[in-house]
Amino acid sequence: MPRSDDFKAREAVLARVESWRRRAPKLTDETITMAHGAGGRASRSLIEAVIRPAFTNPALDGLEDAAVIQVDAGRMAFTTDAFVVTPRRFQGGSIGDLAVNGTVNDLAAVGAEPVALSVSLVLEEGFAVDELRAIVGDVSTAAAAADVNVVTGDTKVVERGAADGCYITTTGIGFVRPHTSLGASQVRPGDAVVLSGTVGDHGVAVMVARGDLALAADVASDTAPLHTLAKTLLEAVPETRWLRDPTRGGVASACNELAVDCGLGVELDEQALPVKGAVAGACELLGLDPLYIANEGKMLAVVPADATSRAVQAMQSCAAGAEACVIGSITDAHKGLVLVRTGFGGTRIVDMLVGDPLPRIC
Amino acid sequence: MPRSDDFKAREAVLARVESWRRRAPKLTDETITMAHGAGGRASRSLIEAVIRPAFTNPALDGLEDAAVIQVDAGRMAFTTDAFVVTPRRFQGGSIGDLAVNGTVNDLAAVGAEPVALSVSLVLEEGFAVDELRAIVGDVSTAAAAADVNVVTGDTKVVERGAADGCYITTTGIGFVRPHTSLGASQVRPGDAVVLSGTVGDHGVAVMVARGDLALAADVASDTAPLHTLAKTLLEAVPETRWLRDPTRGGVASACNELAVDCGLGVELDEQALPVKGAVAGACELLGLDPLYIANEGKMLAVVPADATSRAVQAMQSCAAGAEACVIGSITDAHKGLVLVRTGFGGTRIVDMLVGDPLPRIC
Numbered sequence: 001m002p003r004s005d006d007f008k009a010r011e012a013v014l015a016r017v018e019s020w021r022r023r024a025p026k027l028t029d030e031t032i033t034m035a036h037g038a039g040g041r042a043s044r045s046l047i048e049a050v051i052r053p054a055f056t057n058p059a060l061d062g063l064e065d066a067a068v069i070q071v072d073a074g075r076m077a078f079t080t081d082a083f084v085v086t087p088r089r090f091q092g093g094s095i096g097d098l099a100v101n102g103t104v105n106d107l108a109a110v111g112a113e114p115v116a117l118s119v120s121l122v123l124e125e126g127f128a129v130d131e132l133r134a135i136v137g138d139v140s141t142a143a144a145a146a147d148v149n150v151v152t153g154d155t156k157v158v159e160r161g162a163a164d165g166c167y168i169t170t171t172g173i174g175f176v177r178p179h180t181s182l183g184a185s186q187v188r189p190g191d192a193v194v195l196s197g198t199v200g201d202h203g204v205a206v207m208v209a210r211g212d213l214a215l216a217a218d219v220a221s222d223t224a225p226l227h228t229l230a231k232t233l234l235e236a237v238p239e240t241r242w243l244r245d246p247t248r249g250g251v252a253s254a255c256n257e258l259a260v261d262c263g264l265g266v267e268l269d270e271q272a273l274p275v276k277g278a279v280a281g282a283c284e285l286l287g288l289d290p291l292y293i294a295n296e297g298k299m300l301a302v303v304p305a306d307a308t309s310r311a312v313q314a315m316q317s318c319a320a321g322a323e324a325c326v327i328g329s330i331t332d333a334h335k336g337l338v339l340v341r342t343g344f345g346g347t348r349i350v351d352m353l354v355g356d357p358l359p360r361i362c
Numbered sequence: 363m364p365r366s367d368d369f370k371a372r373e374a375v376l377a378r379v380e381s382w383r384r385r386a387p388k389l390t391d392e393t394i395t396m397a398h399g400a401g402g403r404a405s406r407s408l409i410e411a412v413i414r415p416a417f418t419n420p421a422l423d424g425l426e427d428a429a430v431i432q433v434d435a436g437r438m439a440f441t442t443d444a445f446v447v448t449p450r451r452f453q454g455g456s457i458g459d460l461a462v463n464g465t466v467n468d469l470a471a472v473g474a475e476p477v478a479l480s481v482s483l484v485l486e487e488g489f490a491v492d493e494l495r496a497i498v499g500d501v502s503t504a505a506a507a508a509d510v511n512v513v514t515g516d517t518k519v520v521e522r523g524a525a526d527g528c529y530i531t532t533t534g535i536g537f538v539r540p541h542t543s544l545g546a547s548q549v550r551p552g553d554a555v556v557l558s559g560t561v562g563d564h565g566v567a568v569m570v571a572r573g574d575l576a577l578a579a580d581v582a583s584d585t586a587p588l589h590t591l592a593k594t595l596l597e598a599v600p601e602t603r604w605l606r607d608p609t610r611g612g613v614a615s616a617c618n619e620l621a622v623d624c625g626l627g628v629e630l631d632e633q634a635l636p637v638k639g640a641v642a643g644a645c646e647l648l649g650l651d652p653l654y655i656a657n658e659g660k661m662l663a664v665v666p667a668d669a670t671s672r673a674v675q676a677m678q679s680c681a682a683g684a685e686a687c688v689i690g691s692i693t694d695a696h697k698g699l700v701l702v703r704t705g706f707g708g709t710r711i712v713d714m715l716v717g718d719p720l721p722r723i724c
Contacts, residue, residue, distance in 0.1 A: 353402025
């Protein structure tokens, strides 16, 4: 074969290879394989077919190893959370909703507006691509509802049996609103403790979804983004002392951390605590205290006594805070402890959670 | 009992409870239990005994749900990676080293100086606390070596059998150096492809640690932070076009992504590719191509042809780049494809990785 024919043949082969490669990678697998985590062709097809379509935005579309976004100077908040909830879907939400809202709410609790999220997945070999698509869809919907973009991510695959389906780690960045000065050290005796709504909905919804309960309680998770509620509160009450979203360990654990961190006592009024009937019933049946049950869409706030009604009204003006109310106060008695005034006029100590009545709740 | 005695007795009980609670929480468990993930007393004891001592810095010490750091205006880079490597310890490093260096290097690859890291752990019930302490120590040492603080984190625990020991997700933020303009769209025909050192060390070190190889090759992982190397290169060659740390899928996959993203061809010179003898031997034995093997401390750069020697010298001036060399060039022939010129004068196409010869390499 003369040299020029050889060259032409080679060029023709390369052109065919190139045109084959130009086609968008198609995902034909119905379940995740180890190859989807290898960083090669299968990884790219998974990203192109499932991940990228859910999160189109300029920072992500470059698909570089890191997203680059323009930011202004300021106090940046940075938070991360792993989500391992089981089951992955329950009434009111899914692991995808939690992964966004949990991180958005950690930003909200330091007074920050969310700017961008990263999402990292650990998938078990054999995980259904359709379920992954649904979860990624939930992440995308929740991110849109929270006005934040997912700008970067990572996907790893482990062998069958080395994970339980799908774990998600979400990291968020945001900017703290100017003139906010939140922290346990700001808290003073006499301050009011305000809660944005009912306790225990998320924990009980997950328990019901597990089928652990004999009863089929009609309880939906409260998973919701709280950045608007926090913003509304901080605009109405700039002197707000402290915020926390009481997730794992519930309101009791959040108040205990507050009591230790501020060196004062927290006194809660059991009768003031908003609990849905179905949640109270489920807790009674299982011998659980709603104060310890996880929430995924509630904000706990400490505000100066004279700002109490302004704070409650601000929360109530938001969809996520319609049932906001005062649940207690800060005292310089019983420093470092949380006491609950019971319906019978007595008090009991509500200590930090010991053990774990509800593992893998978020 | 008169009222005042009642009051005194109550105060005495509270004082005793308070003094008990003031003591630093002690971690007496030798293995991780579900309670360590519950957000209560056990979680706090794990954090106080193992996590916090390893990472003392002002942003973390608040232990709020989010860290708050002061930043200047600029182009912020944001990147996340999950680490699931098995085994967790291998010659030259551990999952803790990878978790820091992998994220620092993703920042370096977009021209960013690391500012802060978050670390999220998913632990399996029964995981040894001593091993966790060692891994957290490696994270801390690697972070110090990379001049970056771990400012926030999260720990979740899943039941025995629902994870393989310990998974880590690290997220990093950093600021892109002014006047850098990196990206595949900057790449031009005639540009040189420079690599900072030998290929395949990490992948082979992990394979050896797995005991999968009959031979006991003396190969250490190359895990290392590359922010200084990237900075040195970008100062010496501000017109650098593109950077990438070739981890999963190796140099071959990184070059394939480059070829697709820039719409040009990449031509590599097999004989120029630096490969350690032991790595080459292990690959030959297993029928693997070193071009596809993961690296954890190497940087691939595309620079204008006239900056080639400046780029190589800049890399060589850094410990992590002592063996830097030119390994190929960019061409407007065979667009979107990577060709390797073999030692025999022929060429072969190096396609994206199909399947996964080395699962859970990082």
